[in-house]
Amino acid sequence: MKLLFSTLIGAFVTDDNLRIIEHGSKDQLVKNHRDAQAANAIQQRAFRAVLKKSNLFQQYHVEARQHAIHTIRTLPPQDSLINHAINSFSELNEAANMLVKRCREWYGLYAPEAAHDLYDNELFITKICEKNRNALLKELQVEQSMGVELAQTDVDEILALAHQIKQMYHLRTMHEEYLASMMKRYCPNTNELCGTTIAAQLIEKAGSLKRLALLPSSTIQLLGAEKALFRHITRGARSPKHGFIINHPLVSKADRKGKGKAARALADKISMCARLDYFKGEYLAPQLLKELEEKLA
Amino acid sequence: MKLLFSTLIGAFVTDDNLRIIEHGSKDQLVKNHRDAQAANAIQQRAFRAVLKKSNLFQQYHVEARQHAIHTIRTLPPQDSLINHAINSFSELNEAANMLVKRCREWYGLYAPEAAHDLYDNELFITKICEKNRNALLKELQVEQSMGVELAQTDVDEILALAHQIKQMYHLRTMHEEYLASMMKRYCPNTNELCGTTIAAQLIEKAGSLKRLALLPSSTIQLLGAEKALFRHITRGARSPKHGFIINHPLVSKADRKGKGKAARALADKISMCARLDYFKGEYLAPQLLKELEEKLA
Numbered sequence A, B: 001m002k003l004l005f006s007t008l009i010g011a012f013v014t015d016d017n018l019r020i021i022e023h024g025s026k027d028q029l030v031k032n033h034r035d036a037q038a039a040n041a042i043q044q045r046a047f048r049a050v051l052k053k054s055n056l057f058q059q060y061h062v063e064a065r066q067h068a069i070h071t072i073r074t075l076p077p078q079d080s081l082i083n084h085a086i087n088s089f090s091e092l093n094e095a096a097n098m099l100v101k102r103c104r105e106w107y108g109l110y111a112p113e114a115a116h117d118l119y120d121n122e123l124f125i126t127k128i129c130e131k132n133r134n135a136l137l138k139e140l141q142v143e144q145s146m147g148v149e150l151a152q153t154d155v156d157e158i159l160a161l162a163h164q165i166k167q168m169y170h171l172r173t174m175h176e177e178y179l180a181s182m183m184k185r186y187c188p189n190t191n192e193l194c195g196t197t198i199a200a201q202l203i204e205k206a207g208s209l210k211r212l213a214l215l216p217s218s219t220i221q222l223l224g225a226e227k228a229l230f231r232h233i234t235r236g237a238r239s240p241k242h243g244f245i246i247n248h249p250l251v252s253k254a255d256r257k258g259k260g261k262a263a264r265a266l267a268d269k270i271s272m273c274a275r276l277d278y279f280k281g282e283y284l285a286p287q288l289l290k291e292l293e294e295k296l297a
Helices: A026-032 A041-053 A056-073 A078-110 A112-117 A121-130 A133-139 A152-186 A188-194 A196-206 A209-214 A217-222 A226-235 A259-278 A285-296 B026-032 B041-053 B056-073 B078-110 B112-117 B121-130 B133-139 B152-186 B188-194 B196-206 B209-214 B217-222 B226-235 B259-278 B285-296
Strands: A003-007 A010-014 A020-024 B003-007 B010-014 B020-024
Touching: A003 A026, A003 A041, A010 A026, A010 A041, A020 A026, A041 A056, A078 A112, A078 A121, A078 A152, A078 A196, A078 A209, A078 B078, A078 B152, A112 A121, A112 A133, A121 A133, A121 A152, A152 A188, A152 A196, A152 B078, A152 B152, A188 A196, A188 A259, A188 A285, A196 A209, A209 A259, A217 A259, A259 A285, B003 B026, B003 B041, B010 B026, B010 B041, B020 B026, B041 B056, B078 B112, B078 B121, B078 B152, B078 B196, B078 B209, B112 B121, B112 B133, B121 B133, B121 B152, B152 B188, B152 B196, B188 B196, B188 B259, B188 B285, B196 B209, B209 B259, B217 B259, B259 B285
Parallel strands: none
Antiparallel strands: A003 A010, A010 A020, B003 B010, B010 B020
16 A cells, blocks of 8 residues: 655655655656555654655755755846945945045145135046146136145145045946946836936835836835925825936926926836836837826926 | 324324324334324214225235235144044045945845955955955855856946945055154154044044143043933933043953043043143153053053
8 A cells, every 4th residue: 555645845655664665746646646545644753753764854955955045046136236236326426425525625724715616526526636736726716825835745645535536436437337238238118217327226215126116106206205205194294296206307307386297297107117127028118208208398 | 293093903193184194003103102192082083084095994904814814824734634634534434334335235146155254344345356256265165155146247346346445445544644644743642642543533523632632631531422421411321431532442451340440540641641742742651651551550
């Protein structure tokens, strides 16, 4: 008489003495051994003791581990790569902004006019890296500077910081290009519709492209406005109208009253694009963008 | 009859018709023109009208401006330079720590074992900049990595971030050396007693060496512990025992009960050193340090 056992690590067919005849998936064994009987509780307990003595558990563990490693190693890493790249981009930005403030004040000892007049951070850094103080002040048409005379070692220290910041700006641009090329392949529709930065921010906040595709468009509209949303819920402040998508030209260009409408319409199309991208649909973004522009015109 | 006027912009001697004969400091004019009479209120008013017509105000303005510019430009900038350098040092540290966390997670996709095992941030960055993944994993004796296979462009992006962080660490070290050499000249006693970083932090928090020199030692003991101090004052938490000086070996090495005593004694000596430095006293720090060590032994 053959017995059929079904356990966590697969199904087994044994003879009367609980010697394993065959091992495999339950369905297969049921088909092959129609004469086998299902084991009762007492037989089950006895069979577990047999199994424990064999090295089947060990084998199962090794195989399961291999399988898990293989699954993890071959997971498509696009979502994580996008998340890390966009986070690194924002963190570089934050760090550079913090350091540029310091650099401005520090250089302000030496040439306060330059620190004051060159309002744009990147321009300021580029200029002070390129030119020495006199050339810079001449360019800004400052006749007499209020700056302190510093020793060359002091100035060098400030310029070392400026060069560091310049490289951070450079790396930020690199990240942006990398993101753009990756997203053009991974989510062409969303990328085309919102631009790389916004699309990446949305994916990062949602967690992955899959989750973004499954979000309702009203949620997409407010991604990135969590703080304002909770202010609205807990303290009755006005409800936010837009999150990250405020930076999209169609929303930012709309007048004050039209911003909400533009954000709603854009979020709608983003939701469609994310679904197209996730479910490997067609490339419809230019058409959707055109529709949107016509609607908001 | 000569009249003597004293105004905001100097003193004047005039004749009867309020024509200015001489212009200069009041003391000088009183000495030179003992026969001059002090002007009464009506004459004062008439003289002010005369003054307004002349270009003396204009002249005074130009001179005062020149004087102010000269004063500002020749101010000793040591305090500001120290403040900026130590702030830049801490901000670089903060920025690098933020980015290294990102880099660790990002590289963790590729070689999770390296991101986990190389616990020290600087070591981690140095290693991944130097070696490729296989060499690194071999060194860490990892047989089978759980890392995902990434394209070379993806890896390059991570390594670009790592190189950036490495340079930030390098700049941080440069700042430290710069600070050390500046402070050895500017405040040798404080620098010797507390070490460069703590001394610079104290000067930065106090605002300048002068202010540090004028602070009571009990305040110096708590510089940098403002948050804990206000928690103590407003919410009755325990009073803090030490601020920045917690990082001084004499305080950090003391046992839990001895920390307060060590901090108090150290703050006392720091206060002395700051005064020696500010008032250009002798170089007594080694002696003070020795006294302190004996007291705390």
